Amino acid sequence: MKHSIATVSLSGTLPEKLEAIAAAGFDGVEIFENDLLYFDGTPATVRRMCADLGLEIMLFQPFRDFEGGPRERLARNLDRAERKFDLMQELGTDRILVCSSVAQDTSQDDALIADDLRQLAERAARRDILVGYEALAWGRHVHSYRHAWRLVQQADHPNLGIILDSFHTLAIRDDLSLLSQIPGDKIVFVQLADAPLLNMDVMEWSRHFRSFPGQGDFELGAFLAPIIASGYRGPLSLEVFNDGFRAAPTRLTAIDGLRSLRYLEEVTARTLRAEGAGSVADSLFSPPPAADYQGVEFLEFAVDDDSGARLGKLLQQFGFSRAGQHKSKDVTLYQQGDINLILNAEPDSFAHAFYVSHGPSLCAAAFRTDDAQQALTRAKLYGCKPFESRVGPNERHIPAVRAPDGSLQYLVAANVDGDSIYQSDFDACDTATPGLGLTALDHFAIGLPAETMDNWILHFRAIFDFATEHEWTLPDPYGLMKSRVVRSANNSIRIPLNISENRNTAIARSVSTYKGSGLQHIAFASDDIFAAVVQARVGGVPLLDIPDNYYDDLLARFSLDDDFVARLRQHNVLYDRDAGGGEFLHVYSAPFDERFFFEIVQRLGSYDQYGAANAPVRLAAQAQRRNRQGG
Numbered sequence: 001m002k003h004s005i006a007t008v009s010l011s012g013t014l015p016e017k018l019e020a021i022a023a024a025g026f027d028g029v030e031i032f033e034n035d036l037l038y039f040d041g042t043p044a045t046v047r048r049m050c051a052d053l054g055l056e057i058m059l060f061q062p063f064r065d066f067e068g069g070p071r072e073r074l075a076r077n078l079d080r081a082e083r084k085f086d087l088m089q090e091l092g093t094d095r096i097l098v099c100s101s102v103a104q105d106t107s108q109d110d111a112l113i114a115d116d117l118r119q120l121a122e123r124a125a126r127r128d129i130l131v132g133y134e135a136l137a138w139g140r141h142v143h144s145y146r147h148a149w150r151l152v153q154q155a156d157h158p159n160l161g162i163i164l165d166s167f168h169t170l171a172i173r174d175d176l177s178l179l180s181q182i183p184g185d186k187i188v189f190v191q192l193a194d195a196p197l198l199n200m201d202v203m204e205w206s207r208h209f210r211s212f213p214g215q216g217d218f219e220l221g222a223f224l225a226p227i228i229a230s231g232y233r234g235p236l237s238l239e240v241f242n243d244g245f246r247a248a249p250t251r252l253t254a255i256d257g258l259r260s261l262r263y264l265e266e267v268t269a270r271t272l273r274a275e276g277a278g279s280v281a282d283s284l285f286s287p288p289p290a291a292d293y294q295g296v297e298f299l300e301f302a303v304d305d306d307s308g309a310r311l312g313k314l315l316q317q318f319g320f321s322r323a324g325q326h327k328s329k330d331v332t333l334y335q336q337g338d339i340n341l342i343l344n345a346e347p348d349s350f351a352h353a354f355y356v357s358h359g360p361s362l363c364a365a366a367f368r369t370d371d372a373q374q375a376l377t378r379a380k381l382y383g384c385k386p387f388e389s390r391v392g393p394n395e396r397h398i399p400a401v402r403a404p405d406g407s408l409q410y411l412v413a414a415n416v417d418g419d420s421i422y423q424s425d426f427d428a429c430d431t432a433t434p435g436l437g438l439t440a441l442d443h444f445a446i447g448l449p450a451e452t453m454d455n456w457i458l459h460f461r462a463i464f465d466f467a468t469e470h471e472w473t474l475p476d477p478y479g480l481m482k483s484r485v486v487r488s489a490n491n492s493i494r495i496p497l498n499i500s501e502n503r504n505t506a507i508a509r510s511v512s513t514y515k516g517s518g519l520q521h522i523a524f525a526s527d528d529i530f531a532a533v534v535q536a537r538v539g540g541v542p543l544l545d546i547p548d549n550y551y552d553d554l555l556a557r558f559s560l561d562d563d564f565v566a567r568l569r570q571h572n573v574l575y576d577r578d579a580g581g582g583e584f585l586h587v588y589s590a591p592f593d594e595r596f597f598f599e600i601v602q603r604l605g606s607y608d609q610y611g612a613a614n615a616p617v618r619l620a621a622q623a624q625r626r627n628r629q630g631g
């Protein structure tokens with residue numbers, strides 16, 4: 001399918017937008033009228049710019065408040081259309097979007113509206129122009145595609161068709177069943193946008209909160225599948241009104257846009273195949289399916305000698321053994337249970353460059369997968385540039401892609417030939433000890449600059465086919481934090497992504513400390529959290545104190561036995577329970593260099609969350625600790 005994007009979706013001036021759109025690999029654009037109005041060159045210049053960039057102008061939009069007006073205004077409206085047709089011919093485009101009227105005095109007479117549309121189509125026919133009629137969700141009389149389609153049928157003119165916009169249809173939860181009945185050749189254009197589910201005025205929602213497919217909550221596959229099934233093969237075009245996008249780096253947004261359309265094609269193809277319409281799906285982007293992910297193989301920290309020594313000591317206090325020393329690099333492996341943490345202080349390395357920019361930080365995460373090559377192929381098809389690292393003699397090459405912040409995500413084949421990646425690259429050091437009995441890496445959380453959340457969500461959905469959970473908004477003493485979890489299909493990898501738009505919250509401080517996104521915490525799983533905490537204390541791990549008031553409230557909130565709560569209180573263990581009776585126990589360490597901290601968690605029963613209810617308690621406890629220390 002051809003890919004297009006409306007100029008309104010991007011930041012910058014019209015030439016900047018067009019260059020970014022072309023560089024990202026789109027086939028064409030919708031010229032949004034305002035972008036042309038504000039441009040100090042002629043439509044012919046825009047036409048030439050697009051031609052030079054290899055972009056087709058696929059649509060001109062919008063033409064507003066045309067149909068159903070007072071009769072004395074019809075001639076003027078037709079005249080207004082003729083002027084836009086002139087402009088379109090200068091631009092070299094043959095499609096115009098007419099959106100349903102929002103004027104107070106719009107007629108409710110469908111026959112009259114259909115007649116207006118027919119007259120417009122007749123004028124368009126003289127110029128070989130196609131008119132597409134789009135129902136705005138807040139149109140005065142016409143606000144659903146079903147109504148727009150009835151009117152298009154009634155007008156019955158070859159130069160008139162319908163424009164389908166996923167936002168207007170999905171925002172009003174319209175019945176999708178009629179989509180498959182609109183013949184493909186009567187669909188003039190298809191506009192695509194996702195959005196988070198919000199309870200607000202639909203026009204405000206549309207004009208400020210749209211996002212790219214895969215970034216929001218809409219089921220866009222269910223919208224697009226019947227359109228493809230009915231034979232539409234025209235362009236798929238993004239039309240995203242979003243305050244953040246208007247300010248974001250233009251080229252990055254455009255690259256994400258194309259990736260989102262590919263992702264939507266994949267999702268749609270899957271929907272069609274599931275419905276037995278496989279042959280139709282062949283026109284859609286279908287990369288190899290995401291590999292099966294089987295957990296976090298390792299996390300790698302960029303450190304220098306000093307921070308590496310201090311972090312290594314803290315890990316040992318947490319019961320990790322210094323399990324390996326890299327054969328050719330200043331890289332140390334710490335292990336406990338199924339958890340592998342790598343400290344990289346190699347001077348001439350990716351990690352070092354990362355360290356120089358961000359200080360002690362997480363520079364790579366490795367995901368264990370059944371098929372690393374397939375995972376890499378998929379990532380490349382989604383526009384990821386694979387990262388090639390320096391590999392010493394006899395060391396294993398591990399494919400990697402870059403996360404949105406430039407850190408690495410390694411794709412590690414689960415134990416090929418029975419040999420672990422560590423055996424080939426590391427000399428064994430200390431023998432493993434039982435440690436604190438930490439068994440696995442439960443999750444790791446990253447703090448992000450607020451405006452990059454959509455970018456990360458799409459990355460995980462498209463490249464890894466991870467699921468996303470709904471967003472939590474949680475109070476920090478100095479503002480709000482928003483958290484969204486991405487996770488692999490089988491939950492073996494879980495990554496909460498946290499943002500904050502306020503200046504002094506923990507996340508905002510983190511973004512400022514790291515100069516960008518960075519690790520918030522790593523949660524280790526334990527089968528006996530109390531035993532782990534007792535031993536951690538003995539080892540000298542500084543744990544975060546939780547206020548007494550919290551435990552008094554626990555007694556009131558859950559019917560827990562007094563002894564159990566006394567035990568939680570004694571060990572500063574937080575508690576949560578879900579509707580199904582699953583329980584979650586967790587403790588936090590003090591932060592390492594005011595950057596990241598560790599969490600020990602124990603899941604009981606079917607508990608599947610992250611103790612979000614306790615996050616505000618933790619954030620307040622951390623802020624109090626910092627204030628006491630004058631941080």
Ligand SMILES: O=C(O)c1ccc(O)c(O)c1
Nearest residue numbers: 062097099134165207239
């Ligand atoms: O918000 C609007 O007015 C508007 C204009 C044109 C469109 O295609 C659209 O979906 C919305």
Ligand SMILES: [Mg+2]
Nearest residue numbers: 134165191239
């Ligand atoms: Mg639209």
